[in-house]
Amino acid sequence: MRAAGPLVAEPSVFINGRFLTQSLSGVQRYAREIVRALDRRPGAGARYVLLTPQGADASDLDLQSIPVRPVRGGRGHLWEQTALAWAARHGQLLSLGGAGPILHPRQRVVIHDAAVFRHPGHFRRGYAAFHRGLGRLLAARAALTTVSKFSRDELASVLNRPASSITVVPNGADHLARTAPDDRVRSMLGLSGRPYFVALGNLAPNKNIAVMIRALRRLPDPDLRLVLIGANAPAVFDRSAPPPDPRIHFAGRRTDAEVAALLRGARALIFASLYEGFGIPPLEAFAQDCPVIASNIPAVREVCGDAPDYFDPHDDAALADCMARLSRTESTPRRLLQARARLAFYTWAGSARRLEALLAEDRLANTSR
Known part of the structure; x- marks a missing residue:
């Protein structure tokens, strides 16, 4: 892992590193493996920075190119909605773990499924309600990606968006x-x-x-x-x-x-x-x-x-x-x-290539506005 030093210019993409503070499940596995695969992409060190809550440990990602920049301001959703949004304000933001700051104007968010909408009883009531609201807000402001065609269709239905507006970048194994x-x-x-x-x-x-x-x-x-x-x-x-x-x-x-x-x-x-x-x-x-x-x-x-x-x-x-x-x-x-x-x-390298292409398309769309 390489700590971020002084930068001559800001990278084009900041990566939301909140997943490093969470227990490992499929969502966090996705985030970790995608970041590892992006780290092996040409020019990754100049293109990406992983922003993490203070004290989060990224060492086991073994990143060789992507710098890691700790951002003060707590942890959890409050850090994500405030400190992260401010630190990433001058670039694109990639949020891989199903959540992201609603005020960031140039963000791609990976929402993995529609479970909080389809099966709210599987979650604590407050958790499900919060994530349903967050999903709706992100759907109105961010570019959305998910992990399967099934999830794409589910999210399109519950978030009232065309399925064609939600891209698919799957998991690997x-x-x-x-x-x-x-x-x-x-x-x-x-x-x-x-x-x-x-x-x-x-x-x-x-x-x-x-x-x-x-x-x-x-x-x-x-x-x-x-x-x-x-x-x-x-x-x-x-x-x-x-x-x-x-x-x-x-x-x-x-x-x-x-x-x-x-x-x-x-x-x-x-x-x-x-x-x-x-x-x-x-x-x-x-x-x-x-x-x-x-x-x-x-x-x-x-x-x-x-x-x-x-x-x-x-x-x-x-x-x-x-x-x-x-x-x-x-x-x-x-x-x-x-x-x-x-x-x-289904490979992580293939998914990283697809995600990188989507980020390039987002950048072109933002500059043409």
């Missing part, structure tokens, strides 16, 4: 393809020699953990395990109570190397989400040649094509059937080829 697996994690979790399935992601209501638990109960194998990787959400589980099935492992947050090893040894990843704007975990599983059992929802169909086994996310019997089948047999070569093709289509 090659970060896990280039990660060396840490195989020690399987013995640490007591999984050596056992068949197991993995669920990956924050354990929030839309992740539909309950259907996995019901499906596991239908399978009598005492050695079978379900490994839940990710931060626990209190709204989903009361961790003071015993797990509903002793075969469930709450593995908590894990490093990319540990996730890669767990996926590589799993019978399959189970991705049971009720609603997604994209869904990175199936692609991460593909990166480790891990089969995928996925809920039959539009965004996952768009991203994964015919590579997974699909099931109705409300049907635990159908999920149990998929799990039983993959417990007995290996994934077919045809499925593996389809998975690798989907993985090759």
